[in-house]
Amino acid sequence: GIQVEQSPPDLILQEGANSTLRCNFSDSVNNLQWFHQNPWGQLINLFYIPSGTKQNGRLSATTVATERYSLLYISSSQTTDSGVYFCAVELYSNYQLIWGAGTKLIIKP
Amino acid sequence: DTEVTQTPKHLVMGMTNKKSLKCEQHMGHRAMYWYKQKAKKPPELMFVYSYEKLSINESVPSRFSPECPNSSLLNLHLHALQPEDSALYLCASSQEGREVSGANVLTFGAGSRLTVL
Numbered sequence A: 001g002i003q004v005e006q007s008p009p010d011l012i013l014q015e016g017a018n019s020t021l022r023c024n025f026s027d028s029v030n031n032l033q034w035f036h037q038n039p040w041g042q043l044i045n046l047f048y049i050p051s052g053t054k055q056n057g058r059l060s061a062t063t064v065a066t067e068r069y070s071l072l073y074i075s076s077s078q079t080t081d082s083g084v085y086f087c088a089v090e091l092y093s094n095y096q097l098i099w100g101a102g103t104k105l106i107i108k109p
Numbered sequence B: 001d002t003e004v005t006q007t008p009k010h011l012v013m014g015m016t017n018k019k020s021l022k023c024e025q026h027m028g029h030r031a032m033y034w035y036k037q038k039a040k041k042p043p044e045l046m047f048v049y050s051y052e053k054l055s056i057n058e059s060v061p062s063r064f065s066p067e068c069p070n071s072s073l074l075n076l077h078l079h080a081l082q083p084e085d086s087a088l089y090l091c092a093s094s095q096e097g098r099e100v101s102g103a104n105v106l107t108f109g110a111g112s113r114l115t116v117l
Helices: none
Strands: A004-008 A010-014 A017-027 A033-035 A043-048 A050-057 A059-064 A068-072 A083-090 A098-100 A103-108 B004-007 B008-014 B018-023 B033-038 B045-049 B053-057 B064-070 B074-080 B087-094 B112-116
Touching: A004 A083, A004 B112, A010 A017, A010 A068, A010 B045, A017 A033, A017 A083, A017 A103, A043 A059, A068 A083, A083 B008, B004 B087, B008 B018, B018 B033, B033 B064, B033 B074, B045 B074, B053 B064
Parallel strands: A010 A103, B008 B112
Antiparallel strands: A004 A017, A017 A068, A033 A043, A033 A083, A050 A059, A059 A068, A083 A098, A083 A103, B004 B018, B018 B074, B033 B045, B033 B087, B045 B053, B064 B074, B087 B112
């Protein structure tokens, strides 16, 4: 089956720093979503991005479907950015969502 | 505030208890989902309801029983659970179900954290 790998698994940064999170997938997919889960468990859909680049405030995402990866950029990090970032890809065959293992981000004040 | 509301936020139950988790959305979404999430793991899909009908059951044990009374409500009935069922249970909704590509852009509730003693 398809493999979804996220890197790095853990990231600790100072407030104000920039970061890049990566999601690699082993086969062609219909689309890709990025989620943020805060320390209390709330999952928020950040981007639905099958290809191209999208921006939302300090966050932006780029998916290069032909090369099977997506990047999530966080600029000027704030402590509220802490949590786990998941990417999830949708399969062509049955539209099932396959999740990566996540990147745990800690932003220190 | 999330547009998917889950209750209760926390639940502690014994292995012989019967309890229910509730989920409500008023976004007009036609698909609703139950996910189970263990610590430091991604969410695992349990059930999908599409247009109030159960469309996907990911081989979940019968001690978990879903119910969709109407398009806005989703329940998960719990009976005779095991300690390993302790987890965060997440409800989600999307405009359409998995029958349509790209339609399952998910909106999650805040979750119900379940502890089975």
